[in-house]
Amino acid sequence: MKDGGTSIDGQRLMPHPGETILQAARRAGIEIPHVCWSEGLAPEGGCRVCLVEVAGATRPVAACHTHLEPGMQVRTETPRLDRLRREILTLMADPHPAGAFTDVAAATPFGRLLQRYGMVANGTHPRRRGDLDGAHPYLHFDPSLCIVCRLCVHACEEVQGSFVYGVGGRGAHTTLRIGALDRYTPSACTACGACVDRCPTGAVTDRDRLDRAEADKITATVCGYCGTGCRIEVATRGEEVLRVEGVRDAAVNRGHLCAKGRFAHGWHSAGDRLTRPLLRRAGELVPVSWAEAIAFAAGRLRALRSAHGSDAVACLTSSRSTNEAAYLLQKLFRCAFGTNHIDCCARVCHSSTALAMGRMTGTSAASTSFHDLELARCLVVAGTNPTEAHPVVGARIVQAVLRGADLIVIDPRCTALAEYATLHLQPRPGTNVALLHGLAKALLETGALDRAYVAERTEGLAELETFLAGLPLADAARISGVAETDLRAAARILGRGPALFVHGLGLSEQTQGVAAVEALCNLALLTGSLGRAGAGMMPLRGQNNVQGNADMGAMPDALTGYQRVGDAEVRARFAALWGVPPPATPGWTVSEMFAAARDRRLKALWIQGEDPMQSHPEPERVREALGSLDFLAVQELFLTDTARLAHLVLPAAGCLEQDGTFTNAERRIQRVRAAVPPPGEARPDWQVFVELARALGLRWNYRHPGEVMDEIARAAPALFGGVHYDRLEGDGLLWPCPDATHPGTLTLHLGGFPCGRARFRAVPYLPPPELDVPGHPYTLITGRVLQHYNVGTMTRRTQQLELEPEDRLEIHPEDARREGLVDGGRARVTSRTGECVVRVRCTARVAPGTLFLSFHHPQTRTNALVGPHHDPESKCPDYKTVAVRLRPE
Ligand SMILES: Nc1nc2c(c(=O)[nH]1)N[C@H]1C(S)=C(S)[C@@H](COP(=O)(O)OP(=O)(O)OC[C@H]3O[C@@H](n4cnc5c(=O)[nH]c(N)nc54)[C@H](O)[C@@H]3O)O[C@H]1N2
Numbered sequence: 001m002k003d004g005g006t007s008i009d010g011q012r013l014m015p016h017p018g019e020t021i022l023q024a025a026r027r028a029g030i031e032i033p034h035v036c037w038s039e040g041l042a043p044e045g046g047c048r049v050c051l052v053e054v055a056g057a058t059r060p061v062a063a064c065h066t067h068l069e070p071g072m073q074v075r076t077e078t079p080r081l082d083r084l085r086r087e088i089l090t091l092m093a094d095p096h097p098a099g100a101f102t103d104v105a106a107a108t109p110f111g112r113l114l115q116r117y118g119m120v121a122n123g124t125h126p127r128r129r130g131d132l133d134g135a136h137p138y139l140h141f142d143p144s145l146c147i148v149c150r151l152c153v154h155a156c157e158e159v160q161g162s163f164v165y166g167v168g169g170r171g172a173h174t175t176l177r178i179g180a181l182d183r184y185t186p187s188a189c190t191a192c193g194a195c196v197d198r199c200p201t202g203a204v205t206d207r208d209r210l211d212r213a214e215a216d217k218i219t220a221t222v223c224g225y226c227g228t229g230c231r232i233e234v235a236t237r238g239e240e241v242l243r244v245e246g247v248r249d250a251a252v253n254r255g256h257l258c259a260k261g262r263f264a265h266g267w268h269s270a271g272d273r274l275t276r277p278l279l280r281r282a283g284e285l286v287p288v289s290w291a292e293a294i295a296f297a298a299g300r301l302r303a304l305r306s307a308h309g310s311d312a313v314a315c316l317t318s319s320r321s322t323n324e325a326a327y328l329l330q331k332l333f334r335c336a337f338g339t340n341h342i343d344c345c346a347r348v349c350h351s352s353t354a355l356a357m358g359r360m361t362g363t364s365a366a367s368t369s370f371h372d373l374e375l376a377r378c379l380v381v382a383g384t385n386p387t388e389a390h391p392v393v394g395a396r397i398v399q400a401v402l403r404g405a406d407l408i409v410i411d412p413r414c415t416a417l418a419e420y421a422t423l424h425l426q427p428r429p430g431t432n433v434a435l436l437h438g439l440a441k442a443l444l445e446t447g448a449l450d451r452a453y454v455a456e457r458t459e460g461l462a463e464l465e466t467f468l469a470g471l472p473l474a475d476a477a478r479i480s481g482v483a484e485t486d487l488r489a490a491a492r493i494l495g496r497g498p499a500l501f502v503h504g505l506g507l508s509e510q511t512q513g514v515a516a517v518e519a520l521c522n523l524a525l526l527t528g529s530l531g532r533a534g535a536g537m538m539p540l541r542g543q544n545n546v547q548g549n550a551d552m553g554a555m556p557d558a559l560t561g562y563q564r565v566g567d568a569e570v571r572a573r574f575a576a577l578w579g580v581p582p583p584a585t586p587g588w589t590v591s592e593m594f595a596a597a598r599d600r601r602l603k604a605l606w607i608q609g610e611d612p613m614q615s616h617p618e619p620e621r622v623r624e625a626l627g628s629l630d631f632l633a634v635q636e637l638f639l640t641d642t643a644r645l646a647h648l649v650l651p652a653a654g655c656l657e658q659d660g661t662f663t664n665a666e667r668r669i670q671r672v673r674a675a676v677p678p679p680g681e682a683r684p685d686w687q688v689f690v691e692l693a694r695a696l697g698l699r700w701n702y703r704h705p706g707e708v709m710d711e712i713a714r715a716a717p718a719l720f721g722g723v724h725y726d727r728l729e730g731d732g733l734l735w736p737c738p739d740a741t742h743p744g745t746l747t748l749h750l751g752g753f754p755c756g757r758a759r760f761r762a763v764p765y766l767p768p769p770e771l772d773v774p775g776h777p778y779t780l781i782t783g784r785v786l787q788h789y790n791v792g793t794m795t796r797r798t799q800q801l802e803l804e805p806e807d808r809l810e811i812h813p814e815d816a817r818r819e820g821l822v823d824g825g826r827a828r829v830t831s832r833t834g835e836c837v838v839r840v841r842c843t844a845r846v847a848p849g850t851l852f853l854s855f856h857h858p859q860t861r862t863n864a865l866v867g868p869h870h871d872p873e874s875k876c877p878d879y880k881t882v883a884v885r886l887r888p889e
């Protein structure tokens, strides 16, 4: 294409289709002054500061709105433009108090612009000097600095999708409105901070930015909370974290974050961080040196292993720490003690997903990447609540739907996404299998399955058809409580072509968890969705590195890279790499470990960063198990209920304090870097494993986690052969990445499945053991809320606590009335396993008969309610269907 003499300020450049003058100028390194434009947001076009002159045109045009056409000759700086800009800036600045912007000139783009034109606000027509909104823990609004550019409005709508801001009044009296009451609380605000990022004047700002301390270091790393894996930049001064920002060009989050990632960093400097190793002496945990702690641990483990054999020792790796740490811990227990009793909290999370997807497609991880969220024409969001649990993914889904993608939500609760859905199927908890088989049947009846794909890439359709023939649609509707017409409507949408199936714990943490994920996978196969861009299966793996923990071999039956312990050839390769062959017999899952501890078969357990006393069902049974051990070691940031039971507590470095890698829910391996040192004598987990190995006589001399990654690449070359720290700058690599030149894999199964053909599977529906229990009229779902994270050790030590002070029991207003409960009052919840007393929140978010409770605070004792039921194959507990009764307290 010819450039047709196109130029900006005399600089020739090739116009790109659809590009505005402002964008083209930026590409050419020319910054046109602007106020109400921001990269990635729809141009507002209101401020007119970006006016430019185009040769031949009589009037200046707005550069943010006008496309650069071939042949255009643009001038961005002329005397006329200079005069116009001064007039506009005067109008904008004038109503504000003298010095308003120039006080903070260096800190805000608008201040810098005024400075560039040598202008100051002079307070000729002061706007109201409103109070800061002091009610919010993070966000502040100062109306005296607001120029009503509307960038916050755009950010809230187009990035976060929360629609908090509005603009009221006219002309000089135009003002920004925040929610209905001009306050962030109460409003739809999620405290994500996207508006703060874009505000050019400092009118909308946050607590961290009000603190004007200068950073002496910026560290590029990854958020340590959820499996989204947002890239962040951490500004620090010495040992203090000043603020966290999203990386603007990050593939995962494009600058966006949720409140946890952006603001919830206070745990790092909490007064009750563990700072020294603690050893139990005469019943008390007392501080000891690291040398003593390591020697004690090595001695106890060696003695118990010698006295009772390799079945007597076990470990749990932490899905909150790095890949390198998880790799070393499983290697240590396999090499030093000859045990496969290794598990991680994926067991109580997406183990059903891993089993089902692995069995049907040959790979247990997401077949897609977040990039596909924007390409998908239809999204099915089943049993997951991404706007709270993976908020940046949730925000991307909201935007995809606003742009026109179809959305089917399958959730007993009316989640935020359900409100955007084309169709919300609201099943009774625990009835996924009936519902999803019903959908498959309705899809077959429409005849709109992808026959060519099914014929070429799958097997077992005939059996599936026979199975579904015996399942009346009316039964699926009756069992699930979803009307037949809705099942058919959903099938018609699915029949239009490939879809992106996004799922979560509402499917996995069930007594029929594996069968439910298999039934979802049937739908993905019938619609030809796996192995296509913009479609496929995307289980939203939960913790920052739970995907990585499984990848590293923190499983009783698989080594690094999902290589089976039972395979002699695999073991021989590991023997060559490790110098010791890994044991051949699959080990115990975590629940089997606890049972073995209660029976005194298991003697020693090493827990790296997990708090089963709060996160596992039946805490008293967990206490009994942990209390029966001869040696329990816990590596932690805080003295959790689990750590309190330990013989040895080791202080750990957290996500902002260690180097390594995390693997997110897309299989993306990203670099994690220490922004601040750990407090006191706390140490990164991987270093502790190296020292422990040495104390046990192994010759380990890794000096940096990068060297561990090099070994991981050798241990599982098919997945990680090409992964090396040099290649992990920026957006990292998605596995499989088998060699040094491989770019990583966005979409799996493009050319076929690792298992050849994918296989349909259909297990009949069985009613969950806790549905319709006499005397227990309610079904309790347990799960998470936006502002806290799992056992809450970290978020509870930040101002997240002000946003969400406690776990609340969500109940439909009709049910509350019937039970004599009031919003804010307290209820006693009793299951067949246990009981607890909690504050009530009345909301139509839950259907009548259904309740919801989170588990983020230890004092709530949510898991005292959850019984022993689990999926028979994956062993994942059923946290989602608990029969309870209620009374006011
Ligand atoms: N803010 C925050 N984010 C987190 C976490 C956190 O604690 N807080 N934890 C992280 C972790 S470890 C994980 S695993 C992920 C989990 O992320 P999600 O899987 O999204 O989380 P949950 O809230 O447990 O449950 C998801 C949804 O399943 C629905 N559900 C319950 N029963 C059923 C059912 O029978 N059928 C269907 N179809 N749906 C059902 C619930 O109503 C809920 O909306 O989140 C991660 N992100």
Ligand SMILES: Nc1nc2c(c(=O)[nH]1)N[C@H]1C(S)=C(S)[C@@H](COP(=O)(O)OP(=O)(O)OC[C@H]3O[C@@H](n4cnc5c(=O)[nH]c(N)nc54)[C@H](O)[C@@H]3O)O[C@H]1N2
Binding pocket: 318, 320, 321, 322, 345, 346, 348, 349, 350, 505, 509, 542, 543, 608, 609, 610, 611, 612, 614, 615, 616, 635, 636, 637, 638, 640, 652, 653, 654, 655, 685, 782, 783, 784, 789, 790, 791, 792, 793, 794, 855, 862, 863, 866, 879
């Ligand atoms: N009722 C109910 N219970 C549930 C669930 C549910 O939906 N309902 N969901 C389950 C799910 S999906 C999960 S994943 C589990 C999560 O349960 P847990 O794994 O027990 O909880 P987390 O809060 O993720 O983290 C565990 C601990 O790791 C510590 N930690 C953080 N970073 C590091 C580090 O770098 N090193 C070390 N050594 N420690 C660190 C934290 O302080 C925290 O105490 O909970 C499960 N429990």
Ligand code: SF4
Binding pocket: 139, 155, 156, 160, 162, 163, 164, 165, 188, 189, 190, 191, 192, 193, 194, 195, 196
């Ligand atoms: S913090 Fe996020 S949700 Fe709240 S107003 Fe700003 S952009 Fe909207």
Ligand code: SF4
Binding pocket: 223, 224, 225, 226, 227, 228, 229, 230, 253, 256, 257, 258, 259, 260, 261, 262, 390, 391, 392, 393
């Ligand atoms: S979405 Fe997840 S990874 Fe991103 S900032 Fe929030 S908690 Fe962190």
Ligand SMILES: [Mo]
Binding pocket: 348, 349, 350, 542, 543, 546
């Ligand atoms: Mo999880």
